[in-house]
Amino acid sequence: MLRLILLCCFFQIAFFSDAPCTIDLECMECIPDNMPLVTSHRASNSSVVIPVGDEVVFSCGGGRLLAYPLLSTVSAVCEAGRYRVRQDTKLRHLLELGCQENIFEDVLHTVEHCVSPLQGRAYQVVEASRSTRHLATMCFDEDRGLPAAARVSNAAANALRMPPHSEQRSPLTLLGNFNHMFDANTRHAAEKLYSDDVRMNRRLREIFRHEKFTFADQALTGAKLLSSYYFDDQNMRVTDFVSNRVPVWKSVANGNLHHMHRDVAKFMKLARPHATLDVYAGTHGVLSLRTGHTRTEVFLKPERFPVPKYIWTVVHDRKSEKALAIVVLNDPFVAVSEIREAVFCESACGRAGWLLGLRRQRNYEVPLYGLAFCCAAHDFTAVVHEMPHEILKNVPAGNGGMLTELYT
Structure with a gap:
């Protein structure tokens, strides 16, 4: 009996090792929370697999590791699903090897074509160099x-082409200090708003309590404007910044917004060997709900945080x-009589061969899931x-300028 138990233990150890x-x-x-970059292995399908015995290198870029405050880079060997660290030979779980700060930054930044009163921001990473x-x-x-x-590219490592500029942090002016103060206040308010869907929807229903609007089973959620799937696997966590969140109805977020994100992400990867694509994403207008004989715009705070x-x-x-x-x-309540006015261009989604998920079963035409339509460039910018x-401006008008074909 003892021999059988020992034999079972041996096989368990052999299996897990x-x-x-x-x-x-x-x-x-x-x-x-602050995941380091894996610089020795490539990610695939949102995961990094390190075979037993392989050495992996974790880097915090310009920062330092939590477990090793003097080091920005650490090497470890995979042993039975954990990591034997070279520096002290300790066997550690991945959760112990985080960085002291997020390696990704959301900073105020000069952005081309972004004019006052809009505020320029950049999502960036400081390399070890x-x-x-x-x-x-x-x-x-x-x-x-x-x-x-917002803008992202399908270039290698999602590296954006930027006009020449300096990254030096110059001393802030009085106006600069005010900008940072208001920015910090906005981030705090947004984090509180989007961290709890229940609280956000309780606020929404309180706002419309006197109008007695019937939301049925609809609820808002904080959805990502730039999808995680637009980024190379190890960069996908850059989309977690709260400035990338917008209030979206859940049926829309899980419906056609999700399908659009996945289709665009697949097209970005498919096009990479052939072309560098710029992908722009944004919001337009404020949703208004019909309350009696009038329409009421939806703001989650007084004149702030509108539901777009x-x-x-735009690809x-x-x-x-x-x-x-x-x-x-972003309006699952839109009436059939209002659709013609809401769709502000002649839709070409049916001709876009790469919108596979969006076009499947023609659900892109269903308002409950977020009615989707596709525009030629100049028809779009005339409104948005x-x-x-x-x-x-150099995109030809009409069908000749429409990006509808797959890259081969």
């Missing part, structure tokens, strides 16, 4: 607490000067001024 070290980048509970790599830029409406337009009427994405191939704008109507028209 062959277990690789897997880092699931989408599992928030499985990785540190102290150089800065920009992953996305954003024009943020600080007054209303809402992202107006439209959430849009632009600068080399061929072709583009396509996809618009999702959050998208700078200068960027698409």
Whole structure:
């Protein structure tokens, strides 16, 4: 009997000792809050797999590791799903190897075509060499607490082409100090608002209590404007910043907004060997709900944090000067008689061969899931001024300028 128990233990140890070290980048509970970059292995399908015996290198860029305050980089060997650290030979779980601060930064930054009163922002990472790599830029409406337009690229490592500029932090002026103070206040308010869907929807229903509006089973959630899937696997956590959140109805967020995000992400990866695509995303308008004989605009705080009427994405191939704008109507309550007015261009979604998920079963035409329509560049910018028209000025009008074909 004792021999049988020992034999079972031996097989268990042998089995688990062959277990690789897997880092699931989408599992928030499985990785540190400030996850270091894995610089020795590539991620695939949102996970990094390190075979037993392989050495892995974790880097905090310009920061330091929590367990090793003097080090920004640490090497470890995978042993039975954990990491034997070279520096002190200790066997550690991944959660112990986080960085002291998030390696990704959301900073105030000069952004091309982003003019006052909009605020320029950059999502960036400081490399171990102290150089800065920009992953996305954003024009943020600080007054209303809402992202107006953002940009990301399918270039390698999501590196954005930026006009020449300095990353040096110069002493702040009085105006600069005020900008940072208001920015910090907005972030705090947004984090509180989007951290709890129950509290957000309780606030929404309180606002409309006297109008007695019937929300049925609909509820708001804080959805991402730039999808995690737009970024290379290890960069996907850059989308967790609260400035990237917008209030969206859950049926829309889980419906056509989700399908649009996945289709655009797949197209970005498919196009990478052939073309560098710029992807812009933003919001337009304020949703209004019919209360009696009038319509009431939806703000989650007085004149701040509006629920956007439209959430849009523009995919632009600068080399061929072709583009396509996809618009999702964030209004599951829209009446059939109001659809013609809400759809402000002749939709071309049916001709876009790469919108596979969105077009499946024609659910993109269902308002409950977020009515989606596709516009030619100039038809789109004539209505949506959050998208700078200068960027698409060389795109031919009509079908000739529409990015509808798959890259082969």
